[in-house]
Amino acid sequence: xxxxxxxxxxxxxxxxxxDTGEAIETTLEADAKKLNIYDATxxxxxxxxxxxxxxxxxxxxxxxxxxxVAQKKEIELTPEKAFGVRDPTQTRMIxxxxxxxREHELTVGDSVDIDNRVGIVxxxxxxxxxxxxxxxxxxxxxxxxxxxxxxxxSDEDKVRALVDRRLAGEGGRVSFELGETELRVSIPEELxxxxxxxxxxxxxxxxxFKFVPRLAKLTFSEDFAxxxxxxxxxxxxxxxxxxxxxPKPRKRKAAPAPSTS
Amino acid sequence: xxxxxxxxxxxxxxxxxxDTGEAIETTLEADAKKLNIYDATxxxxxxxxxxxxxxxxxxxxxxxxxxxVAQKKEIELTPEKAFGVRDPTQTRMIxxxxxxxREHELTVGDSVDIDNRVGIVxxxxxxxxxxxxxxxxxxxxxxxxxxxxxxxxSDEDKVRALVDRRLAGEGGRVSFELGETELRVSIPEELxxxxxxxxxxxxxxxxxFKFVPRLAKLTFSEDFAxxxxxxxxxxxxxxxxxxxxxPKPRKRKAAPAPSTS
Numbered sequence: 001x002x003x004x005x006x007x008x009x010x011x012x013x014x015x016x017x018x019d020t021g022e023a024i025e026t027t028l029e030a031d032a033k034k035l036n037i038y039d040a041t042x043x044x045x046x047x048x049x050x051x052x053x054x055x056x057x058x059x060x061x062x063x064x065x066x067x068x069v070a071q072k073k074e075i076e077l078t079p080e081k082a083f084g085v086r087d088p089t090q091t092r093m094i095x096x097x098x099x100x101x102r103e104h105e106l107t108v109g110d111s112v113d114i115d116n117r118v119g120i121v122x123x124x125x126x127x128x129x130x131x132x133x134x135x136x137x138x139x140x141x142x143x144x145x146x147x148x149x150x151x152x153x154s155d156e157d158k159v160r161a162l163v164d165r166r167l168a169g170e171g172g173r174v175s176f177e178l179g180e181t182e183l184r185v186s187i188p189e190e191l192x193x194x195x196x197x198x199x200x201x202x203x204x205x206x207x208x209f210k211f212v213p214r215l216a217k218l219t220f221s222e223d224f225a226x227x228x229x230x231x232x233x234x235x236x237x238x239x240x241x242x243x244x245x246x247p248k249p250r251k252r253k254a255a256p257a258p259s260t261s
Numbered sequence: 262x263x264x265x266x267x268x269x270x271x272x273x274x275x276x277x278x279x280d281t282g283e284a285i286e287t288t289l290e291a292d293a294k295k296l297n298i299y300d301a302t303x304x305x306x307x308x309x310x311x312x313x314x315x316x317x318x319x320x321x322x323x324x325x326x327x328x329x330v331a332q333k334k335e336i337e338l339t340p341e342k343a344f345g346v347r348d349p350t351q352t353r354m355i356x357x358x359x360x361x362x363r364e365h366e367l368t369v370g371d372s373v374d375i376d377n378r379v380g381i382v383x384x385x386x387x388x389x390x391x392x393x394x395x396x397x398x399x400x401x402x403x404x405x406x407x408x409x410x411x412x413x414x415s416d417e418d419k420v421r422a423l424v425d426r427r428l429a430g431e432g433g434r435v436s437f438e439l440g441e442t443e444l445r446v447s448i449p450e451e452l453x454x455x456x457x458x459x460x461x462x463x464x465x466x467x468x469x470f471k472f473v474p475r476l477a478k479l480t481f482s483e484d485f486a487x488x489x490x491x492x493x494x495x496x497x498x499x500x501x502x503x504x505x506x507x508p509k510p511r512k513r514k515a516a517p518a519p520s521t522s
Binding site: 181192193197198199201202205209213214215216217218219220221222223224225226227228229 | 442453454458459460462463466470474475476477478479480481482483484485486487488489490
């Protein structure tokens with residue numbers, strides 16, 4: 001029951017460095033706490049994975065393809081299949097004065113940004129620091145505890161998961177109507193000012209059209225309510241009068257202005 | 262036929278400093294060119310003014326209230342009714358070294374930013390500069406050539422003008438449907454990435470509810486099209502077959518994935 005390219009699955013996993021047991025990443029709150037990498041600002045929940053789309057390390061993806069739903073597996077990746085082997089030419093000796101204000105507080109293990117590349121200080125001595133520009137996890141074997149929870153079958157489930165992924169776990173607040181060829185997604189007011197919302201919408205549209213290709217159109221909608229009208233209606237409701245469900249048509253005219261003379 | 266608070270009017274105007282004839286601002290392209298303040302990046306078109314809402318200098322607004330549609334008037338504002346009188350205590354002598362790199366290129370008339378206040382250099386000498394923090398136009402009488410073109414009567418015209426104002430002249434690309442209590446505004450794709458679009462939408466909603474108070478709800482919508490589906494339809498269309506107008510229902514299933522084994 002292997003997966004195919006384009007399948008969407010939900011999975012939990014915890015990744016560690018094989019030799020040291022150092023925790024790298026987890027989707028499980030309990031593991032995050034146990035391994036001391038718990039971050040209260042993020043949401044721990046199963047990760048959406050599109051099989052064959054490069055959302056996982058390629059070595060990991062190869063293994064996941066062969067798994068089935070509800071299967072748990074320990075997957076070990078050699079450095080070649082994880083973050084690459086260490087390249088000894090990717091280190092540089094850098095004079096300490098280049099670090100400016102940080103010169104005197106520089107410590108081995110610090111992460112530094114040099115010419116827009118991030119490196120790690122490996123060694124400090126005789127006025128220079130050795131900075132290693134290899135990926136932090138290059139040369140390490142990584143062990144994943146990986147569990148496939150579910151394969152998403154319905155388009156409803158797919159849309160929900162794809163929207164949620166781009167909205168960093170806030171997708172549950174979004175409501176949508178899925179038609180035969182059209183999808184309508186309502187963004188709630190509390191998400192109107194999310195950073196990069198317009199880019200997020202474009203990303204959701206691209207994802208949805210890819211994984212639910214029968215859709216021809218996606219409409220995002222955002223509702224604003226006229227607080228004054230809402231407040232007025234509530235006032236009127238108070239005396240519990242029986243009223244017609246259809247609002248009375250009002251004259252198409254702005255409210256009379258207070259006299260200013 | 263004076264205007265009332267809340268009336269929306271369209272007006273053209275050109276403002277100059279009375280004594281010097283220096284051009285300050287104009288809504289007319291011809292005047293901008295003639296007066297050498299033409300800016301090719303902006304759109305010259307009549308300005309929307311909400312009477313009594315403080316969108317104009319208060320002295321100007323007082324005069325405009327008494328005007329009528331299609332009336333032209335030269336309006337002279339004393340400093341008190343324009344940008345205020347000059348306050349001699351609002352100048353400071355500032356040591357030149359405080360200007361850092363700009364110290365040696367500082368010139369009388371330069372605009373400078375000191376402690377987040379903008380001032381103008383009035384005088385330079387003996388290692389110091391006199392900086393004037395009064396408004397650039399304080400103490401000046403201003404003359405407006407003001408013409409009221411139109412009073413907006415229909416809610417359609419009001420909505421169109423209010424949307425256009427917040428979208429800096431791009432409002433013509435927006436389409437809308439105005440119902441009895443609901444307004445639906447469709448943002449076209451070319452405006453999806455306008456800077457601050459979410460703030461603009463909030464502003465439009467506030468304006469529209471204020472000047473068309475019968476509305477209870479405003480919905481913004483943004484459509485994304487699935488390019489692949491659109492392309493496919495066009496391919497199918499090419500042979501000029503007669504087809505049913507209603508798209509055939511497709512199976513709710515993702516496209517079959519290419520075999521990966």
